[in-house]
Amino acid sequence: MGAGHAHALYVHEHSPFHRLVPEVKIAAAVGMITCVAITPRQEVWAFALYAVIVMVLITISRVSPLFVLARLAAVAPFVVFALFIPFIGTGDTTTLWGIELSIDGLWATWNIIIKAVLGASISIVLTATTEVPDIIRGLGVLRVPALFTSIATFMIRYLELITEELGRMRVAMTARGYDPRWLYQARPIATSAGAMFVRSYERGERIHSAMLARGFTGEMPIFDRRRAGPVEWASAALLVSVFAVVALLAFTTS
Amino acid sequence: MSRALELSRVEFAYPDGRVALRGVDLVVDRGERVAILGPNGAGKTTLALHLNGIFRATGGRISVAGMELTDTNLREIRGMVGLVFQDPNDQLFMPSVREDVAFGPANMGLSGEELDNCVSAALELVDGTEFADRPPHHLSGGEKRRAALATVLAMEPEIVVFDEPSSGLDPAGRRDLISTLHTLRMTQLVITHDVSLALELCPRSVIMNEGQVVADGKTSELLADATLLAENRLELPFGLSIG
Numbered sequence: 065m066g067a068g069h070a071h072a073l074y075v076h077e078h079s080p081f082h083r084l085v086p087e088v089k090i091a092a093a094v095g096m097i098t099c100v101a102i103t104p105r106q107e108v109w110a111f112a113l114y115a116v117i118v119m120v121l122i123t124i125s126r127v128s129p130l131f132v133l134a135r136l137a138a139v140a141p142f143v144v145f146a147l148f149i150p151f152i153g154t155g156d157t158t159t160l161w162g163i164e165l166s167i168d169g170l171w172a173t174w175n176i177i178i179k180a181v182l183g184a185s186i187s188i189v190l191t192a193t194t195e196v197p198d199i200i201r202g203l204g205v206l207r208v209p210a211l212f213t214s215i216a217t218f219m220i221r222y223l224e225l226i227t228e229e230l231g232r233m234r235v236a237m238t239a240r241g242y243d244p245r246w247l248y249q250a251r252p253i254a255t256s257a258g259a260m261f262v263r264s265y266e267r268g269e270r271i272h273s274a275m276l277a278r279g280f281t282g283e284m285p286i287f288d289r290r291r292a293g294p295v296e297w298a299s300a301a302l303l304v305s306v307f308a309v310v311a312l313l314a315f316t317t318s
Numbered sequence: 319m320s321r322a323l324e325l326s327r328v329e330f331a332y333p334d335g336r337v338a339l340r341g342v343d344l345v346v347d348r349g350e351r352v353a354i355l356g357p358n359g360a361g362k363t364t365l366a367l368h369l370n371g372i373f374r375a376t377g378g379r380i381s382v383a384g385m386e387l388t389d390t391n392l393r394e395i396r397g398m399v400g401l402v403f404q405d406p407n408d409q410l411f412m413p414s415v416r417e418d419v420a421f422g423p424a425n426m427g428l429s430g431e432e433l434d435n436c437v438s439a440a441l442e443l444v445d446g447t448e449f450a451d452r453p454p455h456h457l458s459g460g461e462k463r464r465a466a467l468a469t470v471l472a473m474e475p476e477i478v479v480f481d482e483p484s485s486g487l488d489p490a491g492r493r494d495l496i497s498t499l500h501t502l503r504m505t506q507l508v509i510t511h512d513v514s515l516a517l518e519l520c521p522r523s524v525i526m527n528e529g530q531v532v533a534d535g536k537t538s539e540l541l542a543d544a545t546l547l548a549e550n551r552l553e554l555p556f557g558l559s560i561g
Contacts, residue, residue, distance in 0.1 A: 197413030197453070221411055224455050270408040273372045277401040278422035278473060279393060285424030287417060287433075 073135070073191035079126040081193040085292035086202030088300045093190045095304030097183045099311040105175035107314035111182065114310065118185050127192045135188045139180040146176035196220050201289065214284050218271075226264055233259070322348040322383060322477050322505040323369070329377035330364060330529075338364040340529040341378065348383075348476075351499075351506040353516030353537060356526035357551035362509045363404070365526070366479045369507070370399035383476060397426050400470035404481040406462035410454035415446065415465045418454060422473040440472035444498055460491030467498065477505040484512045513541055514555050525550050 081089065103110050122132055153169025191199070197220070204213045233256045237243070242252060272280075323346040330339040338361045346352055356362050367373040368380060371392045380387045382395050403409045412418040419437045428436055441447050444464040449457055457465060463483070470478055483499070484492045492515075499506065499519055508520055516523050516537050523540050525533040527550045533540055540546060542560040547553055554560065 200413070217413060218411065221413065221453075221455070225407055267408065270403065270405070271411050273367060274401070274403050274409045274411070275421075276372050277370055277396060277403075278469065279396050279425035280421075281393075281425065285421060287420055287424065 073188075074195050075125075075127050075131060075192040077126040077193070079124060079193060081121075081125040081189065084193070085290060085296055086194050086198040087205040088202075088292045088296045089190050089194055090199065090202045090206060092300035092303050093186050095300075096186050096307045099304070099307035100179055100182045100186075103311045103314045104318040105171055105178075107318055110310050110314035111178050114182050114307065117306065118182060118189075121189050122185070125189050125193050127189060131192065132185055132188050135192075136181060136184055139184045142180045143177055146173045146180075149173050149176075204286070205291075210284060217284075222264070222267070225267075226260065229263065230256070230260055320348050320384070321381070322346050322350065323507075324381040324384075325368075325378065326380075327378035328365075328368060328375045328380060330361075330368065330373060330375050338529050339368070339375070342526075342529070342531055344524060344531060344534075346477075346505060346507065348505055349503070350522060351508065351520045353520035353523040354507060354509045354526060355511060355513060355516055355523055355540075355550070355552055357511065360526040360550075361529040362526055363481055364529075366401060366481050366507070366509055369477070369479055370396045370401060372401075397473055398476045400473055400475035400478045402467055402470050402478060402480045402483060404485060406459075406466040407454070409466040409469055410462060412454070414451055414453055415441075415457070415468070416450045418465065419450075419468045419472045422469060426473065436472055436474075440468040443471050443501070444468045445494075459486055460488070460494060463487060463491065463495060464498070471502075475504060477507065478502065479507040479509065481509045482511075483508060484510065484515050511552060513547075513552055514558060517541055517560070525552070527551075 100114055122129060149172045150165040150169035153166025153172065155166055155168045157164045158167050200213050200216050237252060325342050325344040328339055328342040331337045342365060354362050364373060368375055371387050382398055385391060387395050410418050412421055416437060419440050420433055423433055423436045441450050444467050446464050446468050449461050449465065454462060454465060483495055487495060496518060508516065510516055520537050523537040524531055525540060532550060533546055538560055541554060
């Protein structure tokens with residue numbers, strides 16, 4: 065069943081992170097990722113320290129390390145790109161297994177890979193412990209404009225439906241003897257994408273009617289829900305401060 | 319009996335010029351349950367969308383509870399007439415059923431405990447408390463249908479208009495729906511081409527075809543008229559006969 069889509073990133077567990085209010089988690093994740101991103105690349109110890117903290121966070125979240133590793137596949141394209149840099153980089157070079165490599169390029173590769181992996185791991189912990197609608201609500205609390213959060217809400221709600229429709233169209237094509245596999249067969253795919261667009265547009269109109277019928281006046285209502293207490297904000301601030309101190313130390317020693 | 323709904327010479331043409339309603343006259347009394355029968359393309363859904371001002375008639379007059387539908391009372395009328403759409407996926411657009419049910423009353427200005435109570439009451443009416451916190455796309459067809467009904471009932475409307483409520487339901491889901499509708503006390507308009515549903519639920523039926531009301535009377539009498547049914551592309555289920 066297609067039910068996995070919206071929650072493919074989420075791991076059902078009962079960890080302290082699962083209970084934490086979404087906006088606190090989002091703010092902490094953004095803070096931590098920013099610290100990682102600005103840390104000078106040659107301060108390897110700082111990244112080692114970040115990695116240890118991230119591993120502790122993964123343990124607390126009760127998300128399996130294997131799940132995190134599998135999800136890290138998302139950064140693979142960046143890693144592949146980064147691996148080319150030592151070969152095309154300029155400046156001083158070093159020889160490894162008889163191949164001449166740019167030292168600056170090697171540092172650049174390290175920089176991209178370690179920051180991508182750490183940043184993605186933090187995001188994976190966030191999304192594995194927070195359901196997508198909660199992340200959007202959290203973003204709303206953090207004053208992300210309602211227009212963006214509404215668009216995201218609808219996108220997530222209907223993505224699955226659209227995927228299912230696309231699946232049905234594909235089945236209908238296959239049932240009538242057409243099973244496109246090659247690029248030269250792209251035309252029916254393009255046509256069905258067009259049909260999907262029109263169908264989605266029409267659905268959008270019907271949803272809008274349903275919203276108007278229930279008194280929608282252009283603004284999504286905001287519902288009361290549990291807000292973060294000072295303890296929760298303080299724990300997030302503490303976590304981000306640890307990262308900030310490491311980043312600061314890395315700056316002073318570099 | 320006071321009038322819940324009064325339509326007089328209601329006309330409507332789509333922007334592309336296609337005429338969908340050609341002077342519809344209809345009077346529904348408070349507390350009545352009326353079936354609107356007709357073939358595909360008869361204008362039934364278009365008519366439903368007029369009843370709370372989503373489509374605005376290009377001619378004629380619509381009154382709800384004695385109040386003529388105008389731009390100024392649109393909000394009030396939308397609070398009084400609830401529409402249950404044909405595809406529950408169009409009606410359930412929020413991340414959880416509870417928020418979806420709260421959407422209407424929140425737009426009407428309810429908040430806090432008052433809103434919570436209203437949501438819980440609506441969910442109880444459709445026996446939907448157990449799926450309140452689930453996302454709509456994880457519900458079965460019958461549950462979606464009940465959730466969609468709860469979103470409308472939460473607004474405590476005086477009239478509920480159902481557009482093809484039994485389409486896509488299995489026999490047990492259809493049975494649940496019928497018993498839920500039987501328990502509701504407000505005025506109901508049931509748009510359908512499921513004539514046995516009309517017979518079971520609605521003492522009175524209106525047959526529409528080509529944007530007009532072609533017959534209005536007791537359901538059992540209308541459905542016993544084989545010529546009338548044939549003219550309007552309707553038929554009784556195999557093996558069922560009335561008369």
